[in-house]
Amino acid sequence: MSTSTVHVSTPSRSYDVLIGQGVIDETGTLTRQACGGSAACVIADDNVAPLYANAVAESLADAGYRTTLQVFPAGEKHKRLLTLSDLLEGLAAAELTRDDVVVAVGGGVTGDMGGLAAALYLRGCKVVQVPTSLLAMVDSSVGGKTAVDLEAGKNLAGAFFQPSLVIADVDCLDTLTPELFTDSCGEVIKHGVIRDEALFRRLAARPINAEGFDPQELQDVICRNVEIKRDVVDADERERGLRQILNFGHTIGHAIEAASDFSLGHGSSVAAGMCCIARASARMGWCAQDVADDIVRAVAAYGLPTDTAVDHDTLFSFATHDKKRHGSTVNVVVPTRIGEVEVKTVSLPEFRHLVDLGCGTDAA
Numbered sequence: 001m002s003t004s005t006v007h008v009s010t011p012s013r014s015y016d017v018l019i020g021q022g023v024i025d026e027t028g029t030l031t032r033q034a035c036g037g038s039a040a041c042v043i044a045d046d047n048v049a050p051l052y053a054n055a056v057a058e059s060l061a062d063a064g065y066r067t068t069l070q071v072f073p074a075g076e077k078h079k080r081l082l083t084l085s086d087l088l089e090g091l092a093a094a095e096l097t098r099d100d101v102v103v104a105v106g107g108g109v110t111g112d113m114g115g116l117a118a119a120l121y122l123r124g125c126k127v128v129q130v131p132t133s134l135l136a137m138v139d140s141s142v143g144g145k146t147a148v149d150l151e152a153g154k155n156l157a158g159a160f161f162q163p164s165l166v167i168a169d170v171d172c173l174d175t176l177t178p179e180l181f182t183d184s185c186g187e188v189i190k191h192g193v194i195r196d197e198a199l200f201r202r203l204a205a206r207p208i209n210a211e212g213f214d215p216q217e218l219q220d221v222i223c224r225n226v227e228i229k230r231d232v233v234d235a236d237e238r239e240r241g242l243r244q245i246l247n248f249g250h251t252i253g254h255a256i257e258a259a260s261d262f263s264l265g266h267g268s269s270v271a272a273g274m275c276c277i278a279r280a281s282a283r284m285g286w287c288a289q290d291v292a293d294d295i296v297r298a299v300a301a302y303g304l305p306t307d308t309a310v311d312h313d314t315l316f317s318f319a320t321h322d323k324k325r326h327g328s329t330v331n332v333v334v335p336t337r338i339g340e341v342e343v344k345t346v347s348l349p350e351f352r353h354l355v356d357l358g359c360g361t362d363a364a
């Protein structure tokens with residue numbers, strides 16, 4: 001199977017996303033070509049470090065980098081300023097300069113924090129993303145959103161900072177648990193809903209799963225997802241307009257995730273958030289009931305949650321602390337048909353009404 005390349009070209013940086021089997025073994029050489037520099041710091045959580053980060057560090061050393069490895073405890077609960085602070089101190093201790101490279105090996109938590117550390121350290125060094133979860137391959141490693149969580153909610157402190165290279169090795173998915181694989185599918189379904197009806201129908205008819213998937217088919221799905229994200233990010237790097245569509249399902253989804261104290265995964269929370277806003281949109285007459293039903297059915301086919309039992313006051317409180325709030329209005333992304341969404345600006349009472357209409361009402 002040959003490696004696929006998707007080229008991302010934003011105003012701040014252009015880079016390749018490489019998707020293939022065994023490509024992680026080339027991290028050292030690829031990083032040298034894309035970044036240069038003389039030192040590399042590999043960042044990974046304590047699940048991924050023994051699986052992949054040690055080998056990545058060796059590959060970087062073989063390519064001539066003075067290499068260090070920083071490991072932090074796995075989980076969204078550690079995507080916080082405290083962990084970031086340790087990572088930054090580690091970069092300083094390793095004496096990285098601005099020409100040097102942070103290599104973030106792992107899921108979206110590692111990518112978001114590694115990217116933010118690279119954005120902040122010396123006001124910006126380089127970062128290579130080596131996504132190892134399906135979610136990180138199809139979404140978080142591409143587009144340059146980096147962040148940590150605050151008490152008030154998800155990703156509330158961050159920066160836009162594009163990587164210099166993304167290396168997605170589909171073989172890494174072999175070690176994901178079936179639950180983590182499924183969780184990632186929330187974002188995959190999202191990409192179909194917002195931009196690609198054919199992808200959505202294919203995913204809904206034949207759910208991809210951790211067992212027995214055809215590697216070529218999976219690589220094609222990842223590639224298509226990255227292209228969808230690339231097209232949006234190339235057009236609107238800083239989320240002034242179009243990029244907001246990538247947030248479909250997230251306003252309520254982030255609230256569900258935070259309210260669960262991060263026991264529910266990001267992809268699962270987004271899946272539930274998509275169903276809630278789709279149901280509310282159908283009831284508002286913004287889309288046909290069929291559209292909401294199709295989304296709920298596809299999410300259910302993956303065994304992902306289609307609703308939430310979180311009380312509406314809590315959802316409203318977390319959701320109105322999110323980034324899509326502007327003063328007394330909130331931007332919500334609503335489906336118009338499968339493959340197309342639009343951004344609606346609603347008042348806070350209107351948003352509360354959407355929460356009441358869409359959440360805790362699943363009859364499917």
Ligand SMILES: NC(=O)c1ccc[n+]([C@@H]2O[C@H](COP(=O)([O-])OP(=O)(O)OC[C@H]3O[C@@H](n4cnc5c(N)ncnc54)[C@H](O)[C@@H]3O)[C@@H](O)[C@H]2O)c1
Nearest residue numbers: 047074107108109110132133135139140145172175176266
């Ligand atoms: N920046 C963006 O554009 C963007 C997009 C989507 C999601 N995100 C963020 O990404 C995070 C979710 O990403 P995630 O689901 O990858 O979470 P994660 O990084 O916590 O990874 C999930 C779990 O899988 C483990 N893991 C990762 N790869 C593995 C592998 N190959 N084998 C075995 N275990 C592996 C991790 O150690 C972790 O325990 C959230 O914080 C979310 O906000 C960011």
Ligand SMILES: O=C(O)C(=O)C[C@@H](O)[C@H](O)[C@H](O)COP(=O)(O)O
Nearest residue numbers: 139143145154155243246247250323
């Ligand atoms: O890249 C984007 O833009 C996205 O919105 C992708 C989302 O899947 C991702 O979860 C992102 O981190 C959410 O962004 P936020 O700005 O709502 O924190």
Ligand SMILES: [Zn+2]
Nearest residue numbers: 187250266270
């Ligand atoms: Zn997301």
